[in-house]
């Protein structure tokens with residue numbers, strides 16, 4: 001519930017002059033160089049160049065919606081990476097499974113969607129559980145490759161927690177590969193990155209993969 005509050009659209013009373021999407025951008029961090037007016041003009045040019053009629057009522061606002069939709073998908077959500085001392089000395093795997101992934105492939109600027117499984121072996125500090133999904137979201141809100149997204153989530157956890165191990169698996173469907181081009185609908189790409197004990201110890205990695213439900217001996 002607090003997640004919804006953090007990214008809710010501001011009410012008209014709070015921001016009477018703002019359109020809903022602009023309001024949402026205020027509680028997230030748009031790329032520094034975002035120019036919505038220029039993006040809207042460029043979207044209109046793109047649609048016109050593709051031969052789409054913009055005169056009718058249905059599409060008159062489409063360039064604005066396109067510009068705002070991309071700006072929203074590229075706006076990096078900010079958050080605190082809250083950690084706690086590991087007072088109980090918990091030293092088994094902590095795994096958050098099935099975190100939604102929504103990102104844009106940098107080659108076509110088309111969405112790829114799926115899930116991430118993120119886990120670590122704690123050392124001195126433990127991470128607030130919601131932060132696993134927030135780290136994934138933070139790196140997903142940009143033009144990405146699935147490989148880079150997987151590595152960046154791993155490296156951020158490594159850097160902030162100094163844990164004994166980190167494992168990240170991402171399973172996603174790329175619409176650039178399912179809706180167009182090769183049209184391999186249903187094909188899912190699986191990427192993984194491991195650090196520390198989960199990288200070096202094949203039994204620990206196998207346990208991690210078994211808990212994620214991802215098949216295969218690493």
Ligand SMILES: Nc1nc2c(ncn2[C@@H]2O[C@H](COP(=O)(O)OP(=O)(O)OP(=O)(O)O)[C@@H](O)[C@H]2O)c(=O)[nH]1
Pocket residue numbers: 105106107144145146147174176177180181182
């Ligand atoms: N490695 C990697 N490739 C990706 C990702 N997202 C999209 N791609 C690929 O990027 C490649 C771009 O290839 P190009 O040949 O330049 O583009 P294209 O002519 O549209 O290729 P097709 O998709 O095969 O029609 C394609 O093979 C995509 O499937 C990703 O996250 N990681």
Ligand SMILES: [Zn+2]
Pocket residue numbers: 105106107108109110174176177
């Ligand atoms: Zn693509």
